[in-house]
Amino acid sequence: MYWHCFIWSSRRQLINISAPNATLHYFPSFLSQSQAYEFFETFQQSLQWRQDDIKVYGRQVKIPRLQAWYGDDELSYTYSGLTMKALPWTKALEAIKTQVEQATGYQFNACLANLYRDGNDTVGWHSDDEPELGEQPVIASVSLGAERDFQLKHKSLSEKLTISLKSGSLLTMSGETQNAWQHCLPRTKRVKSPRINLTFRRVFQ
Numbered sequence: 001m002y003w004h005c006f007i008w009s010s011r012r013q014l015i016n017i018s019a020p021n022a023t024l025h026y027f028p029s030f031l032s033q034s035q036a037y038e039f040f041e042t043f044q045q046s047l048q049w050r051q052d053d054i055k056v057y058g059r060q061v062k063i064p065r066l067q068a069w070y071g072d073d074e075l076s077y078t079y080s081g082l083t084m085k086a087l088p089w090t091k092a093l094e095a096i097k098t099q100v101e102q103a104t105g106y107q108f109n110a111c112l113a114n115l116y117r118d119g120n121d122t123v124g125w126h127s128d129d130e131p132e133l134g135e136q137p138v139i140a141s142v143s144l145g146a147e148r149d150f151q152l153k154h155k156s157l158s159e160k161l162t163i164s165l166k167s168g169s170l171l172t173m174s175g176e177t178q179n180a181w182q183h184c185l186p187r188t189k190r191v192k193s194p195r196i197n198l199t200f201r202r203v204f205q
């Protein structure tokens with residue numbers, strides 16, 4: 001059973017999502033709809049999107065989405081055997097990073113951008129728990145474009161949670177969330193248009 005606690009800040013509504021061993025904060029209107037639209041257009045056109053192969057059960061397969069990795073000082077990031085070297089921040093990414101830092105009080109030095117071309121693009125169950133993210137990673141996730149369901153499942157309890165991530169929203173996951181939970185973005189026939197997700201992280205090297 002989950003319940004939502006509504007707190008009104010002077011500028012933005014913050015929803016604390018209550019779940020065991022998780023710290024989840026959701027700002028549904030982090031950006032206005034026109035800001036979200038403008039950022040979506042800018043990022044779709046200007047980020048250096050790539051579709052890599054990763055190894056799944058020993059086989060090379062194409063990642064079912066496009067990705068781009070930006071950050072400080074060519075920070076590298078490895079997952080599922082794929083290492084990406086960070087590209088330098090663009091002006092628009094820096095602008096949104098500053099807004100995210102002001103809203104959350106955390107500092108970030110890297111951003112993994114995902115472009116889901118339509119509802120066929122997806123990310124499977126995983127935790128953002130790579131050692132270089134530290135013991136209690138703070139992940140700040142901005143959604144732009146099509147609204148998609150984001151699912152979480154507890155690693156040892158039979159608890160599941162679905163959050164519909166709307167365009168212009170910000171979701172933060174911190175505390176024990178990455179240690180205790182996995183998350184995914186399931187495939188859906190319902191969604192025909194693209195979505196961009198920016199996940200700001202702090203990488204320790």
Ligand SMILES: O=C(O)CCC(=O)C(=O)O
Pocket residue numbers: 112114123128141150165183184185197199
């Ligand atoms: O697109 C999303 O909302 C989730 C992205 C994600 O799970 C990740 O980048 O680790």
